[in-house]
Amino acid sequence: MIMSELCGLCTRCLRFLLPSPPPLPRRRLFASTTSSVSLGNKKDKKEKVVVISGPTGSGKTRLALELAKRLNGEIISADSVQVYRGLDVGSAKPSPSERREVPHHLIDILHPSEDYSVGQFFEDARQATRDILDNGRVPVVAGGTGLYLRWFICGKPDVPKASPDIVSEAYSELAELQKNEDWDEAVKLVVKAGDPKAQFLAANDWYRLRRSLEIIKASGSPPSAFQVPFDSFKEELGTSLTEDSQNVHSSLDVSEEVKPKDLDYEFICFFLSSPRLDLYRSIDYRCEDMLSGTDGILSEAKWLLDTGLLPNSNSATRAIGYRQAMEYLLKCRQQGGRSSAGEFYAFLSEFQKASRNFAKRQMTWFRNEHIYHWLDASKPLEKVLNFIYNAYHDQTGTLVVPESLRMKKDISNEREILQLKTYRPKNRHFVSRNDCSDILDWIRSQGEVVNSVV
Numbered sequence: 124m125i126m127s128e129l130c131g132l133c134t135r136c137l138r139f140l141l142p143s144p145p146p147l148p149r150r151r152l153f154a155s156t157t158s159s160v161s162l163g164n165k166k167d168k169k170e171k172v173v174v175i176s177g178p179t180g181s182g183k184t185r186l187a188l189e190l191a192k193r194l195n196g197e198i199i200s201a202d203s204v205q206v207y208r209g210l211d212v213g214s215a216k217p218s219p220s221e222r223r224e225v226p227h228h229l230i231d232i233l234h235p236s237e238d239y240s241v242g243q244f245f246e247d248a249r250q251a252t253r254d255i256l257d258n259g260r261v262p263v264v265a266g267g268t269g270l271y272l273r274w275f276i277c278g279k280p281d282v283p284k285a286s287p288d289i290v291s292e293a294y295s296e297l298a299e300l301q302k303n304e305d306w307d308e309a310v311k312l313v314v315k316a317g318d319p320k321a322q323f324l325a326a327n328d329w330y331r332l333r334r335s336l337e338i339i340k341a342s343g344s345p346p347s348a349f350q351v352p353f354d355s356f357k358e359e360l361g362t363s364l365t366e367d368s369q370n371v372h373s374s375l376d377v378s379e380e381v382k383p384k385d386l387d388y389e390f391i392c393f394f395l396s397s398p399r400l401d402l403y404r405s406i407d408y409r410c411e412d413m414l415s416g417t418d419g420i421l422s423e424a425k426w427l428l429d430t431g432l433l434p435n436s437n438s439a440t441r442a443i444g445y446r447q448a449m450e451y452l453l454k455c456r457q458q459g460g461r462s463s464a465g466e467f468y469a470f471l472s473e474f475q476k477a478s479r480n481f482a483k484r485q486m487t488w489f490r491n492e493h494i495y496h497w498l499d500a501s502k503p504l505e506k507v508l509n510f511i512y513n514a515y516h517d518q519t520g521t522l523v524v525p526e527s528l529r530m531k532k533d534i535s536n537e538r539e540i541l542q543l544k545t546y547r548p549k550n551r552h553f554v555s556r557n558d559c560s561d562i563l564d565w566i567r568s569q570g571e572v573v574n575s576v577v
Contacts, residue, residue, distance in 0.1 A: 169389040170256050173515060175265045176201070176272060176489060177395035178482035179215075179443070180406040181500050186395060186507065187265035188221055193512055194261040197226040199251050201244070201266025201275065204442045207235045209427075212413050213420040213444040228255075235427055235439035238330040244271045245279045252388070261515070269488040276390050276494065280349045285337040293336040301329050312336075318345035327435050391514060391522070394495040396486065396530050400542055401501060403479050407548045410475045413444065415552060417565055424448035425569060428456075443481050447474045455566050462566050464556040475548050490532045496522065497530040 173190065177183040191198050200206070204214035208231045217227060228251040233239055248264065248271070255262045264275065285293070300309040306327055313321040313332055317339045324331050338346050396402065413420040424445055434440050434449035451470040455462045489495055498507055507528065514522050534540055553559055 169387075171515060172252060172262045172264065172388045172390050173511070174201075174272060174276070174390055174392040174495075175263065175395065176267055176269075176393070176495065177500065178402060178485040179267060179478060180402060180409045180482065181267075181395045181397060182504075183265055183267065183395045184215060184217060186500075186504065186511075187263050188217065188225055189504065189508055190511055191225045191261070191263045193508065194263065194515060195259075196261035196263040197228065197251075197255045199248050199255075199262055199264045200227060200229045201248065201264050201268050201271045203239065203244075203266075203268045203271065203438065204445075205230050205266070206233050206239050207231070207439050208233065210235060210423055210439060210442070210445065212418070212423055213442065213448075215409075236430065236432060236437065238438050240330065240334070241270050241274050242279055242282075244268075245274045248275050267485050269485065269492070273492065276386065276392070278387075280346070282338055282346060282349045283341045285341040289337055289340045293333050293340060296336065297329065297333055313339075316340075317343070318347075320345065320347055325441075327441070329436075330438060390494060391511075392492075392495045393511060394489050394492075394497045394530075395500045395507075396497060397500045398539070399534060400539065400546065402482060403543075403546060404549070406478045406482060407475045408551055410444070410471065410478055411550055411552045414471065414474075414562065417561075420444050420448050421452065421562065421565070424452055428452060443477050444474055447477060452566070460567050460569060462563055464559055464563065467559045467562060468553065471550075471553060472548065486532075496524050497532055498524070498528050499530040502528055 173194070173196070175183050175187045175190070187198055190196065198217075202214060204210055205216050206229055207214075210216070216230060221227075222230070229244070229247055232247075252262045252264075264272070266272065296312065297309055300306075300312070304327075309329075309332060310321050310324070313336050316336055318335045321332060321335050324335075335346055338344070342348075397405065427440060427445065428449055432440050432449075434446045434453065440446060440449060447470060451462075451466070454466070498510070500507070510525070510528055534543070
C-alpha cells in the first residue's frame, strides 16, 4: 500500500454558488395531515444534533449548508470519500468558499492511500460534536454513508482494540496475499481463523478483512460476537411500535412513532429524497458534470493512478466514480493513451449506472432506519429549510411533518414502477460522438506525456 504523503496537489473544480435565501421567520409550520415522532420527555432535556442524509445527488449538501447558516451551526461530514484530500469532484465536496462561510469537519483529513474506518469516524465525529456544542453552536451532520451515521447515533460496538503487536501480526499474515491480489485465499485464512462471515465481505475490502483477523487474535472471537448498540435500538423500537400501533391513527406512519430514550443526544434526523425518476435523472446529469472540463473526476482518477494506487484496492479507490474512472484510464493506458468515443460512452454509462444503484442501496438502507423523517427534495428549498428550522426550535416534544413535505419510502404507483423498469439515461452534454472529443484529446495528451517519460 502506498503511504507517501501528498505533495503539491492542486485540484480545481467548477462550483456554482447559489444565492442565500432570506432569513427564516420563526413561525410554526404545521399541516392537518401529518406524520409525527415523539421526541421524548420534555423534562429530560438533551443537547440537539441535526442529521441530514439522503441518496447521492439529493441536494443534502446545499441543504445542510443553508441550515447551518441559520442555526449558527457547523457541519460534520458523514461522507466516506470527502475525508480524502484531492478527491473533490467525485465526492461533491463543498467548495473552499462554502467551507469559509460555514466551518466543516472531517473533510480532507487523509491521503487516499490511507484507510478510514467507521470506528474512527465515530470517535472523530463525536469529538467534533462535543467541541461544536461546547462553543455554543449547533452540530449539523451531513452525509450519505449509512453505517457511519448508524454508529454515530446509536454508538459503536464494544469491540476490543488490538495491540500494536497484534495489528502488525495480522498485517504480516495478509500482506503477501494482498500483494498478489489473492482475495479468495485471504478470505479462507480469516474464515479458518474463526470468522465465517468474512466470506460475505465485499471483494478486496482488505481493511475489514484485516480488522476481523485483528479482533479474532485480540479476543478469540469474531466481530459478530460483540454487542452492537443498534441491535438494542431495534429491539426497543420494535417493542414500542407493537405497543403503540393499536393507538395510532391510520393516516400516520407507524414506523416513525417512537425514538429510543437512551441516546446521548436529541438527534433530529432527516432523509432528503426526490421521486425516484427525478433522482435518477439528476444523478445522470451529475455524472456528466463531473466529467466536464480538464479538472474533473478523470483528472483526479489519473492522479490516484500516478500515486501508485490501483482501482478497487482500498477505501478511496473503491468509491463510486473513482473506481470506474481509474479502470477506464488504465484501459486507455494499455492502448497507448487511446480511447474511442464508444469506449468513453461505455465508461460513462457504467459510471451512471453504478451511481444510480448506489442511490438505490442508500434508500433501501435508510428505509429501515426509523429515526429519520423522509422529506421531499423536489419541494422549494425555502420550505424545507423553514420546516427543519422550526423543528429544531420546537418545544412541544413532537415533530410534525406536513403531508406536503413528506416523501414516501416505498414506490406504490404502478406507472412509476413501469417507468423505472424501462428507465434509460438521456444525457445533456454527452450525446454525439463529437461531444467527448475534448476528453479523448486530453487522454491522448496524457498518454503522450507518459510515453515521452518512458
